Amino acid sequence: MQLSLDQATELCRMAALGAGANEEAAQSLAASIVAAEAEGLATVGLTHFIDYLEALEAGRIDGKAEPVITRPALAVYLSDARGGLAHTGFDRTIDDLAKAARLFGVAIFSQKNSYTCGALGYFTGRLAALGLVSFAATNGPAVLAGSGSVKPVYCTNPMSFAAPAADGAPLVIDQSSSATAFVNIRKAAEDGRQIPEGWALDASGNPTTDPAAAMKGAMLAFGGQRGANIALMVEVLAAGLSGANWSLDAPWFSGGPDSPGTGLFVLAVEPKLLDPDFEKRMKNQLDRLRRRFGVHVPGRARAEAAEKAAARGITAPKAVVQRISEFAARYSF
Incomplete structure (x- = not known):
């Protein structure tokens, strides 16, 4: 089904309201979801x-949660999502976070007790749009084997990095x-498809290409021990610093009544305090890497997809739109 971005956003907003979210949470969630869809994710x-x-609907997300945000230091913002979305506390803080980064050079947002945050680049990309370099890390329920382990001890523990570039799309990893x-x-x-070798182990710790067996076993880190070490680093930043659930202690994000209670870490840096010409130099470097050396620059394709989606809308499976519409129908004005 073809939807304009405005139509998709309004549908998602109404569906979130129908599922039990308040207006603020519904708007925050709808904006993040439609942004991911528009970018081709x-x-x-x-x-x-x-x-x-x-x-x-099940209560794993408290759609009416009021995040509690404190400022233990001038450049540090702590958010307790209180079982709600990861997006709401960040949305409330982003402007102040950017101001602090511009004033002090760096600023930190750290959050606990939230549901998983979806596309992590949504957080860093927005800071890049404000002219800031940023790094983010988040965790979730355990699905990933650690170094030397065959049992899941970490989540997929994503990380994102973004940097602005003059007159063009930011770098977003x-x-x-x-x-x-x-x-x-x-x-x-x-879909009933096999997965590539090297993605996962089954419940007995053996390599598998069966996705059903993989979901009962453990996923594997990229690059073996090195990737597992990065997962641990992300875990410390996202859960250790914030006081969020370690992945081993996080309830599953689907099924049951309990929030995963996961963490989010975001670091924002004002590059102009270090180099006033940063954005211009960044643009020149990314252009050189892409044109002369054929390097794929992350973020460019996402920006181009978002631009096309703004003009043409998005195409979504009919069954998905119908399911979302069922929730939207529960909302009464």
Whole structure:
């Protein structure tokens, strides 16, 4: 089905309201989901939105939670999501976070007790749009084997990095510590497809290409021990610093009544205090890498897809739109 971005946003907003979110949470969630879909990130777009709606309905997300935000230091913002969305506390803080980064050179946003945050590049990309360099890390329920382990001890523990470039799309890197994202394995199981070797282990610790067996076993880190070490680093930043659940202690994001209670860490840096010409130099470097050396520059394709979606709208599976519409129909004005 073809939807304009405004239509998709309004549909998602109404569906979130119908599932039990308040207006603020519904707007925050709808904006993030439609942004992911517009950028071509379908696995964390409208299809993943259904996970949020079902979690709102079941109480895994408190759709009316009021995040508590404190400022223990002038450049540090702490958010307790109180079982709500990851997006709401960040949305409330982003302007102040940017101001603090411009004033002090760096600023930190750290959050606990939230549902999983979807596309992590949504957070860093918005800071890049404000002219800031940023790094983000988040965790979730355990699905990834650690170094030397065959049992899941970490989530896919994604990280994202973004930097602005003059007169063009920012650099946005958004990747998990695992060989692939969990949603890709779940999608393969739904489609009846095999997964590549090196993605996962079964429940007995043996390599598997069966996605159903993988979901009962453990995912594997990219690059073996090095990727597992990065997953641990992300875990410390996201959960250790914030006081959020370690991945081992986080309830599953689907099924049951409990929030995963996960963490989010965002670091914002004002590059102009270090080099006033940073954005121009960044543009020149990215152009050189791409044109002369054929380097794929992350973020460019996302920006181009978003631009096309703004003009032409998005195409979503009919079954997905219908499921979202069922929640929207529960909302009464």
